[in-house]
Amino acid sequence: MAAPSENTSSGLMVKAVREGIFAGVIALGMFILYVGIETYQDIDNRLVWRTRWGLLAIFVAVAAIGRFLMVGVIKPHLDRRKLAKAKSGILEISEEKSFFHRHFLKIALIALLLYPMASVWLFGTQGSLKYVDNFGIQILIYVMLAWGLNIVVGLAGLLDLGYVAFYAVGAYSYALLSAHLGLSFWVLLPLAGILAALWGVILGFPVLRLRGDYLAIVTLAFGEIIRLVLINWTDVTRGTFGISGIKKASVFGIWSFDVGSPNYFPKAFGLATSSAYYKIFLFYVILALCLLTAYVTIRLRRMPIGRAWEALREDEIACRSLGINTVTTKLTAFATGAMFGGFAGSFFATRQGFVSPESFVFLESAVILAIVVLGGMGSLTGIAIAAVVMVGGTELLREMAFLKLVFGPDFTPELYRMLLFGLAMVIVMLFKPRGFVGTREPTAFLKERKVVSGSFTKEGHG
Amino acid sequence: MTPETNTMTPTITGDTILKVEHLSMKFGGLMAINDFSFEARRGDITALIGPNGAGKTTVFNCITGFYKPTMGMITLRQGDGREHLLERLKDFEITKSAKVARTFQNIRLFSGLTVLENLLVAQHNVLMKASGYTILGLLGLPTYKKAVGASIEKAKYWLDKADLTDRADDPAGDLPYGAQRRLEIVRAMCTGPELLCLDEPAAGLNPRESAALNTLLHSIRSEGVSILLIEHDMSVVMEISDHVVVLEYGQKISDGTPDHVKNDPKVIAAYLGVEDDEVDEVIAVELEGGDR
Ligand SMILES: Nc1ncnc2c1ncn2[C@@H]1O[C@H](COP(=O)(O)OP(=O)(O)O)[C@@H](O)[C@H]1O
Numbered sequence A: 001m002a003a004p005s006e007n008t009s010s011g012l013m014v015k016a017v018r019e020g021i022f023a024g025v026i027a028l029g030m031f032i033l034y035v036g037i038e039t040y041q042d043i044d045n046r047l048v049w050r051t052r053w054g055l056l057a058i059f060v061a062v063a064a065i066g067r068f069l070m071v072g073v074i075k076p077h078l079d080r081r082k083l084a085k086a087k088s089g090i091l092e093i094s095e096e097k098s099f100f101h102r103h104f105l106k107i108a109l110i111a112l113l114l115y116p117m118a119s120v121w122l123f124g125t126q127g128s129l130k131y132v133d134n135f136g137i138q139i140l141i142y143v144m145l146a147w148g149l150n151i152v153v154g155l156a157g158l159l160d161l162g163y164v165a166f167y168a169v170g171a172y173s174y175a176l177l178s179a180h181l182g183l184s185f186w187v188l189l190p191l192a193g194i195l196a197a198l199w200g201v202i203l204g205f206p207v208l209r210l211r212g213d214y215l216a217i218v219t220l221a222f223g224e225i226i227r228l229v230l231i232n233w234t235d236v237t238r239g240t241f242g243i244s245g246i247k248k249a250s251v252f253g254i255w256s257f258d259v260g261s262p263n264y265f266p267k268a269f270g271l272a273t274s275s276a277y278y279k280i281f282l283f284y285v286i287l288a289l290c291l292l293t294a295y296v297t298i299r300l301r302r303m304p305i306g307r308a309w310e311a312l313r314e315d316e317i318a319c320r321s322l323g324i325n326t327v328t329t330k331l332t333a334f335a336t337g338a339m340f341g342g343f344a345g346s347f348f349a350t351r352q353g354f355v356s357p358e359s360f361v362f363l364e365s366a367v368i369l370a371i372v373v374l375g376g377m378g379s380l381t382g383i384a385i386a387a388v389v390m391v392g393g394t395e396l397l398r399e400m401a402f403l404k405l406v407f408g409p410d411f412t413p414e415l416y417r418m419l420l421f422g423l424a425m426v427i428v429m430l431f432k433p434r435g436f437v438g439t440r441e442p443t444a445f446l447k448e449r450k451v452v453s454g455s456f457t458k459e460g461h462g
Numbered sequence B: 001m002t003p004e005t006n007t008m009t010p011t012i013t014g015d016t017i018l019k020v021e022h023l024s025m026k027f028g029g030l031m032a033i034n035d036f037s038f039e040a041r042r043g044d045i046t047a048l049i050g051p052n053g054a055g056k057t058t059v060f061n062c063i064t065g066f067y068k069p070t071m072g073m074i075t076l077r078q079g080d081g082r083e084h085l086l087e088r089l090k091d092f093e094i095t096k097s098a099k100v101a102r103t104f105q106n107i108r109l110f111s112g113l114t115v116l117e118n119l120l121v122a123q124h125n126v127l128m129k130a131s132g133y134t135i136l137g138l139l140g141l142p143t144y145k146k147a148v149g150a151s152i153e154k155a156k157y158w159l160d161k162a163d164l165t166d167r168a169d170d171p172a173g174d175l176p177y178g179a180q181r182r183l184e185i186v187r188a189m190c191t192g193p194e195l196l197c198l199d200e201p202a203a204g205l206n207p208r209e210s211a212a213l214n215t216l217l218h219s220i221r222s223e224g225v226s227i228l229l230i231e232h233d234m235s236v237v238m239e240i241s242d243h244v245v246v247l248e249y250g251q252k253i254s255d256g257t258p259d260h261v262k263n264d265p266k267v268i269a270a271y272l273g274v275e276d277d278e279v280d281e282v283i284a285v286e287l288e289g290g291d292r
């Protein structure tokens, strides 16, 4: 019994060493030009090159040792654990869920409601700014955008790469209408949503007969067109300068956050003058908008239109054979998603006080889409988790000043944001190809609500 | 979406539900259907049979609006006398207004939705209307709630007929093949059709599943729904159909009762692959000039 196992373990080591060397050679081939050689300009402005063999050696060593450990240690360990689990007969998902698991949503909601108070209490009024604004509001904006896009991509299965266009429409609608008509945030918020939905229909109508890749490319183009219009229509949008001095939102017109105003909010409550109160207010506004998005999505999923969206994702031809008008069904998905994008956009404008086309580049669409995919298409919880991880994670990078001690004073962690974003995506997709929450909640049931495994649901083809 | 009124002469007689006249369908140079005409009577099971590649599915796709025929006229007469020219309607309108439902040769279920949800999606148009196109439904109006209750009752009714009640809350993709076939059929039934078109429903079923399918088809017919059935296996068709139409290379070669068709030398030749001149001989002997 001992002999063969020893035999296999030494065989494993040989294999691990071989794979490690192989990985090292490949890394050498890949990095020799990019890392091993560096070009720079000398004092006479000539472009010359020098070698960085040390750095190259580190890259190669990391690849080789990493591969060796993966094959020789980590993978056998995981296999053994899986085997042990299978032998002991414990199912992967235990029926008894923990308290935390069962009440996850309630706990999350309470935590969110208390979050601004907690950060004021922990870091002081001024200190809370960073946590409420950079983390709280920033993440919630993306949660809302991703939930909006989820209706189009996750439910209806239409791959939309230009979602940021509706975000832009919402933001500019608020910025322009508040400047020219002097209307308040609370009037313009629904208006911006309606305008974005209208644009969703206008853009959707010609493109929705396209499917899959073609739809993706055309929506991408529309996103870019909107941005280019914003840049070039300088009379209205002031081009790349953007629009600044956008009016702040008020507490339903009762209290204002303009310092000079007679009913300045902190003064009315006998508090010190600080912008933190405005941010805390905005935090609750975006939280409410997120909850609205979630509520509407949950309700719509149980309505005929929501079921038709999901049916469309599963099989468009079958939908048509059942008498469902797929064009209007797609358009409503597009419009509903766009509306939430518009809400988020007008919120973004009032929070920043400034909008410019730079905020609405393709990368934003890609990030929002990435959050939807990472979260698990269709799952609100999964998407919220993905937004926290991805947006919160990249925000955290700004805080990693200590990394300068490791990598030298030139190191700016923010620059590695996208690299880490990509790396995180690759890792999640490798281990959880259906996203954080890959299962689907049925919208109706006769006896019991059983979740549908991700292996049955489809991603849609446009 | 007003019903098309047929001004043609002769109009369809009272007990005809579907009339296909001079239907032709060309794919590039291929004449998949060539001047094909037949009628299906209300309440009957009409079978469309023929060897593989004869053009049966293409006929279905023309009837249900998935293909626009190159030529020809397809008239559907509803129970209340309204007539629709199907070749002028869009695919979803044919189900919605003309009350024709269909299944597919390669099953098309919403595999990630549960069995029950599949049946609810099929009642989309009724529920949409009841929900005031979503708006009133969001407000939770009682009329909508009643419509939802009715739709679930209807789903339950058909689940019972298809023997799928136990699997109602499972994803459709998780069902065995025979059950998926039955689900696709009852899903089509949930649209409330007057004519049900089934594309090779018995293909690939084991004997037990075939028997379950036959039971289901009989209970559908007893509801007064007419059935148009494609099959390439003759033996399956002969027991259950009232009327058989045989198609070969896009042309009708026989039309009549199962007994008539079974003994038609042209059909025998088409199915046994007899040489052409032999067929001519057989025909010469058997034909008395009545048929074509
Ligand atoms: N969309 C299409 N494009 C081109 N040729 C087609 C198409 N659909 C069917 N055909 C051709 O039409 C003929 C009839 O096909 P089909 O109706 O599927 O036969 P059946 O259902 O009787 O087996 C076949 O030769 C097939 O290749």
Ligand SMILES: [Mg+2]
Binding pocket: B056, B057, B058, B105
């Ligand atoms: Mg066929």
